[in-house]
Amino acid sequence: MHVSSAARRLGYVKTDKEDVNALIKMCYWSFVSNLFSYHTDCPQIEKFGWLEVTHLLAPATQYIRDMESLYSKILDDIVDAQEPNGLCPTMAPEIRYMCGPLHDTITWGGAVALLPEILRFYYGSTHTFEKLFTPCVRYMEYLQTKERHGGLIEHGLGDWGRDIAFGNNQANIETAIYYRCLRNIEEMARKLGKTEAEEHFRTWADRIYRVYNEQLLVRDRKLHPYAFYTSQDNPGTHDRNMVAQAFALQFSLVPAEHIADVQRAFLADCADANNRIQAGEIGLKYLWNTLADLDRPDIVLEMARQEEHPSYMRFMRRGETTLNEFWQDACRSKCHDMLGTIYEWFYSAVLGLKPETEAYRTWTVRPPISSEFGHVEGSVECPYGKIAIQYDRSSEDSDVNMKIQVPTSTTGFLLLPQDTSSVEIVRVQGSVKSGKMTERGTRIELKPGHYELAIKP
Secondary structure, rough: OOOOOOOEOOEEEEEEHHHHHHHHHHHHHHHHHHHHHOEEEOOOOOOOOOOOHHHHHHHHHHHHEEOOOHHHHHHHHHHHHOOOOOOOOEOOOOOOOOOHHHHHOOOHHHHHHHHHHHHHHHHHOOOHHHHHHHHHHHHHHHHOOOOOOEEEEOOOOOOOOOOOOOOOOOHHHHHHHHHHHHHHHHHHHOOOOOOOHHHHHHHHHHHHHHHHHHEEEEEOOOOOOEEEEOOOOOOOOOOOOHHHHHHHHHHOOOOOOHHHHHHHHHHHHHHHHHOOOOOOOOHHHHHHHHHOHHHHHHHHHHHHHOOOOOOOHHHHHHHOOOOOOOOOOOOOOOOOOOOOOHHHEEEHHHHHEEEOOHOOEEEOOOOOOOOOOOEEEEEEOOOEEEEEEEEEEOOOOOOOOEEEEEEEEEEEEEOOOOOOOOEEEEEEOOOOOEEEEEEEEEEEEEOOEEEEEEOOO
């Protein structure tokens, strides 16, 4: 017997690599085993409603389950748990009162301002904005009392799970979450027609952006021949780690003139770590997102396949069928989903499917041309219908064949690597194939229908 939320199942993905399929299956059962009337991260021991997993795993979970109702209910729980001083605690429902950063950490409590935007983007739903606006404002006003150095937040758990307990990079992670929350509330104010509040939160977020770069961006090129982000783990010294670079990149905190440098710093740190995971549960998602943006599936899979921890395949080689709590053998909890953010990568970078505008009105598919995969297939029931994708490539030098289904009222865009890339498009209606045409470029529009594609990358 398996117990889970009744949230409707939406999608699947599979490849031609046996170990990858096993990891996809492991992620799936870890995720659905933690969905009930709230989202826990440990169904057999703690059973607490920890909030960080709600937003960290949402971009993955939305591919496999319809989470709109459950996330809306979780937001009600957060409002109920909010304290008189504005603090949103780390869990909701607040089944057990915790102390210190286990009670007060923005990466957990910030779900109050992160989940409404998740509902808007993935489901086109803004029904929570009016109800959540004041709780969001109260939480930001509470956090403002915790600012240091003009705007940094660094009193929480940092990159929890990097080892066993506290993580690092508090200033980088928690200030980036603070910044994202402020931008989300600015957007909520705009949608609600609250002009003064919109300007207030825009100015506030702009200040945090400025302070983040004044305090954390190293531009002098003395230590490395490029700009990079340091943590404040050891005040007075500069370090360079992959999570600090990934957070700045993924939260749009890097000034345009330094993006290439910070990407270089990120890849340099991956190389210096011999492509081993150097992240806990918080940094992990943004590590995978950055590697996807840089089109480095080779690094992702090398990290996942390491012989020793941190390693996903280490779990499987020991006979585990779901993800464990920490990067270690013989964990207390053997069904934790908090390390499962690689699941998002399998859908967004291997299947190649990403929503571009809210509720998948427009979406993109980027075939995994630079990867080792010869066959990938999957589908997702988006709010407008089924998106189905099949990818086939017999060798690194061969053309790519794809089948794509575009649902009514959406537009898909095929993303190709070069301006010289070409694709032969055949529209399929039942058993009839028609309308063969050839397009060139990096972005090819696909209107609703079924297509067979032959791509020369």
